[in-house]
Each structure stands twice: as C-alpha cells, then as structure tokens.
Amino acid sequence: MNKTIYLDNGATTKVDPEVVKAMELYHSKVYGNASSTHHKGIEAKRALEESRHTIAKSISAKDNEIIFTSGGTESNNLAIKGIAFANKHKGNHIIISKIEHDCVLNTCKYLEKNGWKITYCPVDKKGLISPVFLEKLIKEDTILVSIIHGNNEIGTIQDLDAIYKVCKKHKVLFHTDACQSYTKTNLSTKQADLITLNAHKIHGPKGVGALYIKKGTKIQNITHGGGQERNFRSGTENIPGIVGFAKSVKIARSSHIKKMTELRDYFIEELLKIPDTRLNGPKGDKRLCNNVNVSFRYIEGESIGSFLDAKGICTSTGSACSSHTLEPSHVIMALEKNPERAHGSLRFSISKFTTKQELDFALKEIKATIKKLRKISPLTKMMKKVL
Amino acid sequence: MYSKRILNRFQHPKFAGEIKHAEGIGEVGNVKCGDIMKVFIKVEKNKQGKEIIKDISFLTYGCVAAIVSTDFLCELVKGKTLDQALKITSRDVVKKMGSVPPIKLHCSVLAQEALKKAIASYKKKKK
Numbered sequence: 001m002n003k004t005i006y007l008d009n010g011a012t013t014k015v016d017p018e019v020v021k022a023m024e025l026y027h028s029k030v031y032g033n034a035s036s037t038h039h040k041g042i043e044a045k046r047a048l049e050e051s052r053h054t055i056a057k058s059i060s061a062k063d064n065e066i067i068f069t070s071g072g073t074e075s076n077n078l079a080i081k082g083i084a085f086a087n088k089h090k091g092n093h094i095i096i097s098k099i100e101h102d103c104v105l106n107t108c109k110y111l112e113k114n115g116w117k118i119t120y121c122p123v124d125k126k127g128l129i130s131p132v133f134l135e136k137l138i139k140e141d142t143i144l145v146s147i148i149h150g151n152n153e154i155g156t157i158q159d160l161d162a163i164y165k166v167c168k169k170h171k172v173l174f175h176t177d178a179c180q181s182y183t184k185t186n187l188s189t190k191q192a193d194l195i196t197l198n199a200h201k202i203h204g205p206k207g208v209g210a211l212y213i214k215k216g217t218k219i220q221n222i223t224h225g226g227g228q229e230r231n232f233r234s235g236t237e238n239i240p241g242i243v244g245f246a247k248s249v250k251i252a253r254s255s256h257i258k259k260m261t262e263l264r265d266y267f268i269e270e271l272l273k274i275p276d277t278r279l280n281g282p283k284g285d286k287r288l289c290n291n292v293n294v295s296f297r298y299i300e301g302e303s304i305g306s307f308l309d310a311k312g313i314c315t316s317t318g319s320a321c322s323s324h325t326l327e328p329s330h331v332i333m334a335l336e337k338n339p340e341r342a343h344g345s346l347r348f349s350i351s352k353f354t355t356k357q358e359l360d361f362a363l364k365e366i367k368a369t370i371k372k373l374r375k376i377s378p379l380t381k382m383m384k385k386v387l
Numbered sequence: 388m389y390s391k392r393i394l395n396r397f398q399h400p401k402f403a404g405e406i407k408h409a410e411g412i413g414e415v416g417n418v419k420c421g422d423i424m425k426v427f428i429k430v431e432k433n434k435q436g437k438e439i440i441k442d443i444s445f446l447t448y449g450c451v452a453a454i455v456s457t458d459f460l461c462e463l464v465k466g467k468t469l470d471q472a473l474k475i476t477s478r479d480v481v482k483k484m485g486s487v488p489p490i491k492l493h494c495s496v497l498a499q500e501a502l503k504k505a506i507a508s509y510k511k512k513k514k
Contacts, residue, residue, distance in 0.1 A: 300421055302450040303397070306389070310398060320421045321450035326490065328421065343421040376403040376454070378414065378425040378446035 002312030005358045009201070009290055010152055010180060010349035011316060015244070016203040022247040023205065026240040034237045035228060044239050051246035058249050059195060060188045061212050067232045068242050071209035072179040073103040075196035076146075078211055078222055078233065079175045080107045083144045083194070084116055086220040087173075091141025092116045095134065098334040099123055099156070100148050104177060105330070108146075121147070123334055126282040127156030135166045144173045150181030153318060153331040153347060154281030155291025157181060160191035167193075173217065179209075183252035184260075184289050193217055199241065203351070204248030208241035256352040260289040263350055267292050267359050274370055280332055280345055292348040293318075295332070295341045296370055298379040304346055307369040313362050318345040340379075389451055392485045397451045402461035404444045410512065413504025415497050422449035422494060424457050424501040430469070430509055437468045445501070452484075452491035453498075459483040460498040469506055475499060 006014065026047060032040030034048045049063070056063045069075045084094065096108055098120045108118045119137050123129055129147055138145070145167050150157045160176060167174035175194035178187055182197050189195070189212060198209035213219055213232070225234025264287070271277060276297035281287055296304065301317025308315055316322075318329025320343060328342035335341075348362070374380045389397075409427035416422040429442035443465050445457040460480050464472040480495040481487050487495065 298448065300449050300453075303454060306394065306397060306451045310394065319450070321453075321491075324490070326420075339419045339421065343418070376400070376446055377448040378423050379418070379448045 002310075005313045005362055007348040007350060007354070007358075007362060008314040008316050009351040009354075010347060012200045012206065013203045013351050014353060015200075015205055016248060016251060018251055019204055019244045019247045023240045023244040026243050030239065034239060035226065044237075047239055047243050048237055051242045054246040054249055055197065055210050056212075058183070059197075059212060060190070062215065064230070065189070065212055065215055067211045067213060067229045068237060068245075069209045069211055069229075069233055070207055070238070071200070072101070072177065072196055072198040074233075075198070075209045075211040076101070076103045076175075076177055077107050079194045079196060079213075079219075080104065080144065080146055081111065081222050082219040082232075083173055083175070083217075084111055085222070086218045087143040091139075091143045093119065093139055093142040095119045095121055095137050095142060095145045097121045097123060097129055097147045097158075099127055099151050099153070099331045100146070101152055101177060101179070104146055104148065117141075123156070125335055126286070127151055127154050127280075127331070127335055128282070128286065129158055129163065131159065131162040131166050134163060135170070138166070138170045138172055142170070142172050144175060146175040146177070148180075149176045149178040149187065150185065150288040150291075151281070151331060152180050153329060153345075154293045154335070155180075155288035156281050157185055157286050157288060160187075164191050180288055180291075183249060184257055189214065194219075199245035199248055202248045202252060205241045205244040208238055208245045210245070257289045260350055260352065260354070263354055263356060263359060264289060264292055266356065267348065267350070267363070268294075270359075270363050271366070274367060277370075278341070280335065280341070290350045292350070293345060295344045296346065297340065297344060298377045299370065299373040300343045301346050303373055304344075304366075304369055307372070308362070308365055311365045313365060316347045316349075318347070319343040388488050390486050393451065393455050393487070396455045396458060400454060400458040402444045402458050402465075403446070403454075405446060406442055406444045409444075409505075411505040411507075411509030413501045413506070413508055415500045415504060416449070418448075422453045422497055423447070424449070424453065424497055426457070426461070426498075426501040426505040428502075428505045428509060433468070437470075439466060439468050440464055440472055441466075445498075449494065450491070452487060452494040456480050456484060456487075456495040457498040457501065460495075460502060464502060469509075473503065473506060475502070 032044035034045040195212040200206040280293040301319035302321040320328040332342040406427040411428040431441040
C-alpha cells in the first residue's frame, strides 16, 4: 500500500497529538460526572467550565452562551428545531440556502412535513447568497434564517455581516453553521444569533461540538433528561471530548491559515492546467483556506476517487454514484443545473499537516488518472466533436 | 465498498477502447444519471456457420461498477454466438463480478442493454 495522502479534511481531520495528550487525563484520572457534588465531580465540572470559557472567548461570546453538544449535526438540529418550536406563535416560515449541509436540509424537510414552511434561497455561480435577494424572501411570519458560513463542498464563505444586518432589520433570528469555517476565518458573535461549531474538523475529537446561543434568544430544548447544559442539552457531558475540543481551538494559529491558503492556491492553479477542468466555488478570500473543488469533464468522480485511493490519496466527490441516494451533489447543482459538472466533481481538502510534496505527488497521479479515464469515456470524443 | 476483485479489474480493464470499423455499436444511459455505456462488436461465422462475437470492446462514462460490469460483460460474451450472447443476463454479469454493492446493481443491467443494442445494430446493418 502507498503512503496515505489525506486530502479529505473537510470530512474529518487527524486529531492533533497535543489534543490526544490533553484528553488522556480526562479518561483515566479526571473521570467524574460533572453533575456529581463530590470532589471527582467538581474537578470534572472545572474542566468543563474552563473549556467552555476557551470556546466562548474564541468567538467573543459569554461563557453561558455556549452549549456543548455531540457535534455539528446535533447543534444544527437544536438551533433550527429549537427556534422553530419556541417561536410558533410568531410564525412558521424559515429560510435556508440551497447549499446547506444535509443535517440542516433534512432538519428543515422534517419541519416542512410538520407544518412549517421552508424557502430555499438560491446562490450565484460561485455559491454566494445575495443579501438583497435574501431580504426579499423575508415575510411577516419568517422566524429564522439559517445559512452555512463556509460551504463544506465548494468552500464558499458567505458575508455573515451583510446577512445578519438584513435579519436584524426585520427582527428575524439568524443561525449559521460554521463547522467548516471555525478557526479558519473570522467568526464572532457579532455575526449571528446562533452559531454551530464542532471539533473534529479542526483536529479535535469526533462526537463533540457546540452551539452558541445569544443571550435572550427564545429557544426550546429538544432533548429531555437530567437538565445539563442549562437544560438545553441533557446528557452526561463528554468531558474528554470537550477538553479536546478546547485544546484544538487553543492550538489553532493564523500561520496555519496562511500556509493552507498558499497550498490551496498552488493546487488550484496546477489543477486548472489540466484541459477541460473547472473550479467549483470562488477564488481568493471568499473561499475556505483548505478547500479545493474542481470538475473534470467527460469522467465521473467516483471512478477518479477510486483510482486515487489505490495510490493512497483520499478525496471525496459530489457524483451521484457515491451518494446513498444516487443523486448528484445538491451544492454543485445549485451553482448550475449541469449534472456532468456535479458527477465529475472532486473535493480536495487540505489541513495544516498537508505538504507541497504531497500535493505534487497527488497532482502527478491525478493527471495520469484523468488521462486514463478520459481515454475510456464515450463522452470525450462525443463532446469534443460537438465543441 | 468494492471487493478487491472489482477494484483490480477497474484498474486493469481488458476490453476498454474502441473497435475501428465495428459492425455493431450499442449505446445506453445519459449524462444526467451519470452512466453512459457504449459497446462495439465485430462478428464472424464459426465452423458450424453460426455468427459469433469475434471481437468486443467498450467505452464507459460512469462509476467503478459501471466500468467493471461492462468489462466483465465483454469477457462473458466474447466468442459466444449471437443467440448465446443475447441470453446473458445482468445476473450473470453480477455473478462474474462477485459481490456488488446493492445500490450498484443497476449498472450491470445497463451493460447488458448496451450489448443488446450493439447486436441489434449489427443485424439491422446486415439486412
């Protein structure tokens, strides 16, 4: 087997050794239940609250505005259902974008089945929301706008300031899913009423996330139990996970962003040298520093990914063939109704651990793979004749 | 998700390519669903005077299962009489592939449809 070249950091990241080290103690020594009143409970509670402070500080929130959850999916569920259930008297209309993560889309589909009305705000060719257009979608009974901050597939970063301004003007709550963008670009409580965060995209452990809820926001809990996390999220707190989450935030550096941005731009430039290849999502500051997504014409993403995997390179695709539903990526289809573009899309997501050598090796293999697959695709000749 | 057998075959397909001056060509699928298969055949008569598939190849746009199922289909029918080839079912292709993820079963149906079309186009030309 070849050496692994992991270019799927948008799916999850390697846990930083420093994070692993920080967590260790909370499995074996500080193992108490933070709800217990004895000394083992108190030391666990202390770790919990210190971690909460770290997360809160990172987005200029107050400590009591941070609720720990099991991850991005749960935070998004709590934010959207929690707001929907608590604000029934105000209205039943919610606006989300067409390029949300499945956990937001499917939460809203669930609400739709149960009487709420959902509007799907379109995006432009680079995946950006127009705040002017969004404003036109807001109605009397709109209670919530939820827009993903950094898109997980194509890396588009939305202008949260402009969106939040529109929402505040109409007294509509604004939630953003910041799982991909957290620690990779500016993010603060001045930009939304609710913010979803998670650990495993930033070299922290899986199974832990947080939801920022602005003080005074009307929201209802969706889990019921022992009343932990100020009754917003019952269940014994995952202390090792939470400590690891806080550690991953503490060790995030702006130098990592700079390094990833440089590698990203180098990789995009080299990939676009391959004929009939196009970039999905924007270039520059409006793109996540670790995201590259391109579509190769005439061929299909799952087969490209499979070839690359045989060389040790991990990627992901928006092709229908790789999805459970056999539907092509709704994100790429939202940019342009072009199934070939979606089927032929491949995402490469880098991390602070990625090196230029790795990318150069990947580029060599990508070029060879594209050539091979185009040679056996009936589309290559057909389309070239048409063109 | 895929077995070693399928992945190996995917890396080294035996029948990929185009036959110049093919006597029968069959194409199925579309870009929208992400699969297009094109099968090329050449036919000759055997000693008993029956028409057999002398040569066969394919071009496929699609996933691993789509490419591999077309390749295995080609292997299954090469040297067979046209009648025998038409009796090959998608189940035979799946059997040849070994274990196929359930969600990918429809690919093997497509491969066989492309062959049927290729044989039909050959017969039509001959008339």
